[in-house]
Amino acid sequence: AQKITQTQPGMFVQEKEAVTLDCTYDTSDQSYGLFWYKQPSSGEMIFLIYQGSYDEQNATEGRYSLNFQKARKSANLVISASQLGDSAMYFCAMRPLSSNYKLTFGKGTLLTVNP
Amino acid sequence: ETGVTQTPRHLVMGMTNKKSLKCEQHLGHNAMYWYKQSAKKPLELMFVYNFKEQTENNSVPSRFSPECPNSSHLFLHLHTLQPEDSALYLCASSQEPRPYNEQFFGPGTRLTVL
Numbered sequence: 001a002q003k004i005t006q007t008q009p010g011m012f013v014q015e016k017e018a019v020t021l022d023c024t025y026d027t028s029d030q031s032y033g034l035f036w037y038k039q040p041s042s043g044e045m046i047f048l049i050y051q052g053s054y055d056e057q058n059a060t061e062g063r064y065s066l067n068f069q070k071a072r073k074s075a076n077l078v079i080s081a082s083q084l085g086d087s088a089m090y091f092c093a094m095r096p097l098s099s100n101y102k103l104t105f106g107k108g109t110l111l112t113v114n115p
Numbered sequence: 116e117t118g119v120t121q122t123p124r125h126l127v128m129g130m131t132n133k134k135s136l137k138c139e140q141h142l143g144h145n146a147m148y149w150y151k152q153s154a155k156k157p158l159e160l161m162f163v164y165n166f167k168e169q170t171e172n173n174s175v176p177s178r179f180s181p182e183c184p185n186s187s188h189l190f191l192h193l194h195t196l197q198p199e200d201s202a203l204y205l206c207a208s209s210q211e212p213r214p215y216n217e218q219f220f221g222p223g224t225r226l227t228v229l
Contacts, residue, residue: 033215045220
């Protein structure tokens with residue numbers, strides 16, 4: 001069975017500072033993908049960044065980067081230069097190759113950016 | 116319209132009502148999904164349709180009935196729901212079979228069962 005653990009129910013960060021959101025995962029598959037989504041209060045899940053299990057370099061997308069440590073089975077999201085609009089729920093998700101399209105999500109972290 | 120759209124955005128219904136949720140994707144994808152998001156719980160996958168065929172049903176009660184008439188449209192028919200079914204219902208789509216393609220989500224329908 002697949003499992004995603006996000007240990008931080010809530011995080012606070014000052015505007016313009018960087019913040020790291022933690023994610024650990026558990027799977028017996030060797031081949032899998034890791035995803036981060038952002039969910040504002042409006043409800044829509046917005047895709048942020050993806051990391052493949054065989055990717056040697058950490059993924060980056062603008063102000064988002066993924067700190068991938070395969071041996072530790074962790075895939076932390078780093079947001080640089082936080083903005084007020086970054087306040088939202090953030091979900092880590094995993095999709096093993098054997099999953100038949102199934103994404104497994106963590107419980108999420110509520111990020112609040114303070115001015 | 117772009118991306119994934121869902122209607123209605125909000126729905127209040129009694130336990131004896133019958134209603135339907137609609138999802139439409141404008142991305143040319145061939146797989147569509149229904150998820151349930153309850154308070155303080157991870158997203159739960161309910162149904163998966165690939166090329167209009169249902170490929171997964173995650174032990175969802177029969178009071179939820181999905182319908183996928185074509186690769187762009189997905190419905191969730193609701194009847195005799197329970198108050199614990201109140202949740203945010205999210206629709207998503209993706210292009211398959213590519214193992215690591217992200218799923219694109221709609222804005223969701225906030226359902227309240229009285």
